Amino acid sequence: MIKISIPDEELELNKMTKKNSEMLYFQVVERIREWIMKGYLKEGDILPSERELAQMLNVSRMPVSQALKILEFLGAIQYVRGKGVIVKKIDINYLLSNIGFLLFDPENSLHDLFEARDAIEIKAVQLAVQNRTKKDMDIMEDAIMEMERNIIMKKDVGNASIRFHSAIIAASGNDIIIKINEILMEPLKYSRKLSLKEILQQNTALSYHKELFQAIKEQDVEKATLAMHEHLCDLHNAIKE
Template sequence: MLDDTKNRKLYQEVLVKINEIIKEDNLQVGDRLPSERELAERLKVGRSSVREALRALELLGLISTRHGEGTFIEDSTSHHLVEILAFFILRDQKSKKDLLEMRKIIELDAVGLAAERITEEQIRKMERLLDETQKRIKSGLLPDEEDFLFHQYIALASENYLLFRIWRAIVDFGRTILKDSLKRHGRSEISIQEHRYILEALRMKDREEAERRMKMHLEKSQFFA
């Protein structure tokens, strides 16, 4: 039975439990959620609480309801909520500055941990990515996705799942800024060289140098943004 605490609405508790059910049932993007009735029975709560929780998830774009078929899990990275919020919030220069500062804090922590925990396979993967980035730049294309992946590999190499989730949310929120930075003349070429310096520090397991190189890279990116 779920605890109906004073400090938490029941449907919020239901949200947490639905997430646990998704993990327990090993449900993936595109899979069908248990029915509203089944969820209510498994969680031992009223269907109205389940309905309210599902409505919240649908508003966030995390699930979708198909008439006559059921409720399905959506790709949390594909919905446009972040883009919509970014459009309004990032028009404010103070919010933009705050976002860049927060990203800097998270990235420095991530690269520091990665310097201690990164594996040889992860280093090889990053090397291949930089080679692909170089080819893209030579072809006259913007390597915005490759730039994102380089930093994502570092966040993953930190082996701190919570840090990665926070990093992902912040970077998703500010990808418009980062893309604008790469569009500046010559910035892509400079950026990839900075990435190579960071990777070399990671290969040497030199936390101090990795953090120094990342700090310089982000400050230059911020200047160009």
């Protein structure tokens, strides 16, 4: 393995600010991008493992894993079986111009996130109506039941909500939509923390989930489309208020 040498001052992340505490993966992507631009990482170099990168940056593996998914999507790195994660030959101008699409500033980008969700998830639910399988429906139903239990027990409902929406996206059968959902997972988790804080909003979201489930089950594309749009608008309004 080619060892990379990164100066200590290039490793520290700003983990203490309120703005970035939820979004460390944002900083990890930026830091690796800077390493590439400054020549610390070159084409053909093999990155340290997720565990080693996490230790180097003094973070958990989760933000490192998310950052690597984004960089792979951008074409900056590539997983090679038997070798690891390799830095690819990339057009730096392309990387600089497109990286902003995948980085999320929680203070300024929630509106953009919901606009993107409206476009992506409405198309996903339309495809899910056509392509859903029994397994897809079982996962959606299980997520609804989990959300219902958690509301009653006053537990967090965010993960159940993510499971439900991800099941719809998986049922779409569209690999690009599925990949985009994976890349946006951290911003989606953050937005749910804000939109599903109140018990009233949790019950409203649960009602929409049940309506979406029934529309997909009945293969009613118009009903599913309208329910998804209204659901996302309701969540967006909850955050704005």
